[in-house]
Amino acid sequence: MWSISPYRASPIRPDGPKRPSGGWRAAPDDPPRGVRLLPVWDAYLMAYRDRARYLTSAHYDYVYDRVGNATSTLLIDGTLGGIWDMIEEKKTLVVRAALFEAAGNAVWQSLIGEADRLAAAAGFGSFRLERCETPPILKNGGQNLFLSPLKDVPGTEVHRR
Numbered sequence: 001m002w003s004i005s006p007y008r009a010s011p012i013r014p015d016g017p018k019r020p021s022g023g024w025r026a027a028p029d030d031p032p033r034g035v036r037l038l039p040v041w042d043a044y045l046m047a048y049r050d051r052a053r054y055l056t057s058a059h060y061d062y063v064y065d066r067v068g069n070a071t072s073t074l075l076i077d078g079t080l081g082g083i084w085d086m087i088e089e090k091k092t093l094v095v096r097a098a099l100f101e102a103a104g105n106a107v108w109q110s111l112i113g114e115a116d117r118l119a120a121a122a123g124f125g126s127f128r129l130e131r132c133e134t135p136p137i138l139k140n141g142g143q144n145l146f147l148s149p150l151k152d153v154p155g156t157e158v159h160r161r
Contacts, residue, residue, distance in 0.1 A: 032078035035110035037095075037118060040147060045070035045080075055080045059100045064146075065138040071146040074099065076107060083135050085150035086118070093124040096150040098135035112159045119161075130155030 038044060044054075045063070054075075055063060062083060064070055074082040074097060082099035095115040099107075112129055119127035132153040138146050 032075075034077070035081075035107060035114055036075040037084055037114050038073045038075050040072050041070055042073070044075075045073065054078065061137045061139045062100065062135045063138070065141070069138075069146045071138060071149045074111070076103070081107075083149050085148055087148075087151065088124075089128075091124070091126070093119040093122060093127040094130060095119075095127060096130045096132050096153070096155045098132040098150060098153065100135075108158055115159070116161065127161055128157060129159045131158050132156075 045051075046068075051060070059080065062071075063073055063080060072084050072086075073080050074084055076082070076099075081101070081103065082097055084095060084097045086093060086095045088094070093115070095111075095118065097111055108129075108131075115127050115129045119125075132150050132155045134153070136145065136149055136153065138149065141149075
C-alpha cells in the first residue's frame with residue numbers, strides 16, 4: 001500500500017509507523033487547564049461513544065439533544081463545565097454562559113478572555129459577557145434548541161468592552 005501526500009508518495013509499513021529518531025513523546029502528566037469555547041457539533045463532543053471522561057451523566061441532557069446533536073459547550077480544565085451561546089445586539093457580540101456548577105473568579109476571567117478573542121476574530125469592536133443561571137435541558141426542547149441553547153434564558157452582565 002502507498003500513502004500519497006502533497007509532497008511525496010511513500011510505502012505504508014504494515015507493522016506500524018517508524019519510530020521517530022528522538023523517540024515517542026509521552027502525553028503530559030498535567031491535566032489540561034483553562035477555559036475554551038467549543039462550538040456546536042465540535043468533533044471532540046461528537047466523535048466518542050463513551051463521553052464519561054469529559055461529561056458527567058448528570059449534565060448529559062444539557063449538552064446533547066434527543067438525536068445526539070451537541071450544543072456549544074464550555075471546556076473547563078478538560079471537562080465540560082457549561083454551555084454558551086452568542087448573539088449580535090446593536091453591533092455588539094453578546095456571549096452568554098451557563099455553568100453547571102459554581103465557579104470562581106479565575107474561570108470568569110478566562111471566559112472574558114475567550115469572549116474577547118471571539119469578538120475580535122468575528123470582527124466585533126465590542127462584546128458583553130452574560131451569566132445565565134440555568135441552562136435548558138436540550139432533550140425537552142424544540143428541534144433545533146441545541147443551535148442556540150441560551151436564546152430565551154435571561155442573563156446578568158459580567159463584563160463589557
